[in-house]
Amino acid sequence: MITSAPLTYGQLAIWRDVESVPKHRWHEPNLxxxxxxxxxxxxxAVREAIAALVRRHESLRTTYDLTDPxxxxxxxxxxxxPDVRVERTAEPQADLDAVREQCARKPFGLIREPAWRATIVAAADTPTHLVLAQHHIVADGAAMAILKRDFFAALAGTLDDAVTGPATIAAHEQSPAGRRRAAAALDYWAKLFTEIPSPIAQTPPYVEARLVSRALARAARRAAARLRVSVANVVLAAYCAGLFALVDDHRLAVRVLSSNRFDPYRRDVVTSMNQWISVPIDRPSGPDLAGLVREVVNRTRVAYAYAAYDVDRMFQLLDEAGQRRAQYDSTWSFNFIPRGPDEPETSLADVDAAGAQEQTVSWATPFSSVGPRCYLRVIDGADLTFELRVPVGWSAVAAEVLRRMHQALLDADRAG
Structure with a gap:
C-alpha cells in the first residue's frame, strides 16, 4: 500500500538547504x-540482507512529492x-575509493525513485564489500550507523521485518503535543533574534582551512576527562574561544548541529533529523577554558530541547526580525562527528607515543558548498581533523581561528 505524509522537520530542513543547488551540484548532499x-x-545472502533493509526501513522505499513548495x-x-549493482574487480581493496566516489557522485531524482543505491564489490563471484550511497534526506550520519547495524544483523539472520520510518516522526510532530513543542522552539528562536548581534552576510565561493592533529586529540580528551564533559563540548568551547578573540562582542551565537535523536521513538528511524540550532554563548570572565566549557554545556543543554522545529516558520521569524536568510547562514556553525562505535579506541598513551608533531594549516576545496557559510566540521578519531569552511575573503580569519583553537586546547591540557 502506498502511503503519504508531510515531511518531518528534519527532512524539510535538509530540503531547504539543497533545493536551490544547481543541477551540476546535485550530488553534494549524497553520503x-x-x-x-x-x-x-x-x-x-548479501542481496537478501539489502532486501531486508528495504522491508524494515521505510526511507529506502520513499519518494518525495515536491509539487507544492x-x-x-x-x-x-x-x-x-532492490536493484543492486555488482562491480567485479581483481583488486577490490584498491578500487574501493573509486567505486564509492562513483556511487556518491551520481545525483538522485527524489521524485521518481528512492534516493539510495547499493553496489556489491566482488573478486570474481565472491563479494568482499558493500558500498551504500544515499541522499542526505534519506539518512543522516546516525541513520547510516543504524543501516550498518541492521545490515549485518540481516546477514546473521537476526533482523526482523518490523517497519520503522519517518512517518512516525511526522505524526508526532503534527500531534497536539508536537505542535506545542514546535511552538516553544519558535519562541526560543524569536527571543534569540533579539539578544544576539546579526552576523554579516557572506557570499561564495568558499575555501577550506584544514588541520589534522594528534596532539590536539590528546589535549581535548584529557581536558574532557578532567572536566567530566564530552570531547565535543571541549572542542566547541575552544572554537568559541577562538571566535571571541577576534570580536569585541560580549555574546555570540554559534550554530550547532543537533542529531535530534533524544526521544525513544526517534532513535532507530532511518531518516535525516539533523537541524541547526543557534546557541548564545557569553564571553568568559577569564582565560581558563574550563569556564567557557561550563557555559557551553549549560547553553547547549537548553538549546537541544528546542532543536526540532519548522524551519519555514523560523525563516518567517527572520523576516519579521529584519534579518535575511543569508545572515542566518553566515552564523559561525559547528558540527562534531564522533568516532564510530566500531572504530578502535585510541588510548592517551598511544597518542603520546605518536609524538606531538603538528601539521600546519592546509587549504583545500571545501567538502561541500551546501549549508552554512562559516562552518567548522570536526572529525574525531586517532587525530582530530578540523575542516573550517569560509568565504574566500575570510581565509586569514579561518587560519587565525584554528590557531586560537589550537592554543586554547593545549592550554587546557596543561591546566590539568
Whole structure:
C-alpha cells in the first residue's frame, strides 16, 4: 500500500538547504559508506540482507512529492526487490575509493525513485564489500550507523521485518503535543533574534582551512576527562574561544548541529533529523577554558530541547526580525562527528607515543558548498581533523581561528 505524509522537520530542513543547488551540484548532499563483508558470504545472502533493509526501513522505499513548495510530502511505497549493482574487480581493496566516489557522485531524482543505491564489490563471484550511497534526506550520519547495524544483523539472520520510518516522526510532530513543542522552539528562536548581534552576510565561493592533529586529540580528551564533559563540548568551547578573540562582542551565537535523536521513538528511524540550532554563548570572565566549557554545556543543554522545529516558520521569524536568510547562514556553525562505535579506541598513551608533531594549516576545496557559510566540521578519531569552511575573503580569519583553537586546547591540557 502506498502511503503519504508531510515531511518531518528534519527532512524539510535538509530540503531547504539543497533545493536551490544547481543541477551540476546535485550530488553534494549524497553520503556514502563502505562495509567489509564477512569472509565466505555469498552473493544471494548479501542481496537478501539489502532486501531486508528495504522491508524494515521505510526511507529506502520513499519518494518525495515536491509539487507544492509549501506542502511537501513523502510517499512510502511497498517493498520491492532492490536493484543492486555488482562491480567485479581483481583488486577490490584498491578500487574501493573509486567505486564509492562513483556511487556518491551520481545525483538522485527524489521524485521518481528512492534516493539510495547499493553496489556489491566482488573478486570474481565472491563479494568482499558493500558500498551504500544515499541522499542526505534519506539518512543522516546516525541513520547510516543504524543501516550498518541492521545490515549485518540481516546477514546473521537476526533482523526482523518490523517497519520503522519517518512517518512516525511526522505524526508526532503534527500531534497536539508536537505542535506545542514546535511552538516553544519558535519562541526560543524569536527571543534569540533579539539578544544576539546579526552576523554579516557572506557570499561564495568558499575555501577550506584544514588541520589534522594528534596532539590536539590528546589535549581535548584529557581536558574532557578532567572536566567530566564530552570531547565535543571541549572542542566547541575552544572554537568559541577562538571566535571571541577576534570580536569585541560580549555574546555570540554559534550554530550547532543537533542529531535530534533524544526521544525513544526517534532513535532507530532511518531518516535525516539533523537541524541547526543557534546557541548564545557569553564571553568568559577569564582565560581558563574550563569556564567557557561550563557555559557551553549549560547553553547547549537548553538549546537541544528546542532543536526540532519548522524551519519555514523560523525563516518567517527572520523576516519579521529584519534579518535575511543569508545572515542566518553566515552564523559561525559547528558540527562534531564522533568516532564510530566500531572504530578502535585510541588510548592517551598511544597518542603520546605518536609524538606531538603538528601539521600546519592546509587549504583545500571545501567538502561541500551546501549549508552554512562559516562552518567548522570536526572529525574525531586517532587525530582530530578540523575542516573550517569560509568565504574566500575570510581565509586569514579561518587560519587565525584554528590557531586560537589550537592554543586554547593545549592550554587546557596543561591546566590539568
Amino acid at each position: 556514502a559508506q563502505t562495509w567489509a563483508l564477512p569472509v565466505g558470504i555469498g552473493m544471494p 509549501a506542502a511537501l510530502r513523502q510517499v512510502a511505497h511497498p517493498p520491492q526487490p
